[in-house]
Amino acid sequence: xxxxSQNPRHKITKRGQNxxxxxxxxxxxxxxxxxxxxxxxxxxxxxxxxNEAQLEKSRLLSDRFSAERPKGSFSTLEIQRTEQGDSAxxxxxxxxxxxxxxxFGSGTRLTVV
Amino acid sequence: KQEVTQIPAALSVPEGENLxxxxxxxxxAIYNLQWFRQDPGKGLTSLLLIQSSQRExxxxxxxxxxxxxxxxxxxxxxASQPGDSATYLCAVSGTxxxxxxxxxxxxxxxxx
Numbered sequence: 377x378x379x380x381s382q383n384p385r386h387k388i389t390k391r392g393q394n395x396x397x398x399x400x401x402x403x404x405x406x407x408x409x410x411x412x413x414x415x416x417x418x419x420x421x422x423x424x425x426x427n428e429a430q431l432e433k434s435r436l437l438s439d440r441f442s443a444e445r446p447k448g449s450f451s452t453l454e455i456q457r458t459e460q461g462d463s464a465x466x467x468x469x470x471x472x473x474x475x476x477x478x479x480f481g482s483g484t485r486l487t488v489v
Numbered sequence: 490k491q492e493v494t495q496i497p498a499a500l501s502v503p504e505g506e507n508l509x510x511x512x513x514x515x516x517x518a519i520y521n522l523q524w525f526r527q528d529p530g531k532g533l534t535s536l537l538l539i540q541s542s543q544r545e546x547x548x549x550x551x552x553x554x555x556x557x558x559x560x561x562x563x564x565x566x567x568a569s570q571p572g573d574s575a576t577y578l579c580a581v582s583g584t585x586x587x588x589x590x591x592x593x594x595x596x597x598x599x600x601x
Contacts, residue, residue, distance in 0.1 A: 380532075407587060418493070418578050418591025419533070432588065467532060471587055478523065478587070480533040 380481035382468050388487045389458055396454045397484045401470030405479070408451050410443060411467040412436065413483070419467055425451060426473075458488045491516045491583055495592035503600050508566035510595045512579035517557045520585060524553050524564050525578045527594070533578065537564070569599045 381400040389395050401408050406427050411419035422441070424432040427448035437443075440458075445451040455462055469480045492515045502508060512522070521540045525533040537546045539555040539562070546553050550567040566573055576596045580589040 382532075409587070409589075411589075416593065418580070418593050419589070420591070421588050424586060424588060426586065431586070469533075477538060478533075478535055478589070480525075480535075482532040485530070 380468055380470055380479050382466075382481035382484050384484060385482065386485050386487075388489060391460060391488055392457055394454065394456045395458060395486065396452055397466055397468075397486075399451045399453070399468030399481060400449075401451070401468070402472075402479055403449075405470035405472050406448065407471045407473060408445055409469045409471075409478075410451070410453055411469065413465040413467060414463075422453075422466075455486075458486075460488045462486060463488045491519075491581060491590045493579060493581055493590050493592040495577075495579060495595050497595060498593065499596040499598075501598040501600065502569055504569060504571060506569055508564075508569050508573065508597060508599075510564040510566075510577050510579075510597070512562040512564070512592055514560045514562075514581050514590075516583065517560055519557065519581045519583050520587075522553075522555055522562050522579060522581050523589070524551075524562075525580065527576045527578060529576075536577075569597075571599050571601050573597060574599050 408425040410422040413419040425445040440456045443453045465483045467483045469478045523538045524536045537553040552565045576594040578594040580591040
């Protein structure tokens with residue numbers, strides 16, 4: 377297992393377009409998290425999955441954002457009608473049930489032009 | 490609402506000096522506190538995790554302390570090296586399922 381994998385690493389899109397990011401967590405981790413990080417700030421929580429169930433969503437996750445984790449394996453984060461304010465690094469992390477350690481992926485950097 | 494603050498925002502030291510990074514949080518009802526390292530344009534690497542019942546954790550040249558009552562944690566890095574140059578982030582978890590609240594980080598530069 378090579379850790380948490382995120383694709384693509386970079387995405388440049390025009391304002392108004394839809395984008396989708398993928399996260400493949402560590403296989404035995406049933407908890408999965410999405411965070412967003414802007415320049416000079418710490419990551420901000422977006423949403424949390426336990427297996428396939430989305431149990432928590434931040435107010436930051438507007439109606440244009442949707443996340444899924446079918447079958448409790450990989451997860452996707454989709455942003456519809458992108459805006460320049462969506463430009464950020466989107467980070468995925470996973471952890472095992474009952475344990476405390478996080479493993480983060482390398483992130484997907486989104487630039488909206 | 491939990492707020493996490495890291496001071497200083499940036500720090501530059503010559504190689505060999507010890508580093509002291511500070512983190513404060515406003516709500517002492519936490520499950521754990523973690524320290525992460527982030528290299529430019531990269532994801533986060535977990536360094537140390539301190540559970541709420543613990544006072545400190547050590548790993549190699551790194552030592553982190555936790556004082557829940559005063560809402561503070563300190564990360565010590567002994568005998569700094571240029572490879573320690575990075576941004577260091579602290580994060581607290583106030584939930585059993587692990588939602589993290591991050592500080593803005595301290596950017597560290599270690600000069601040869």
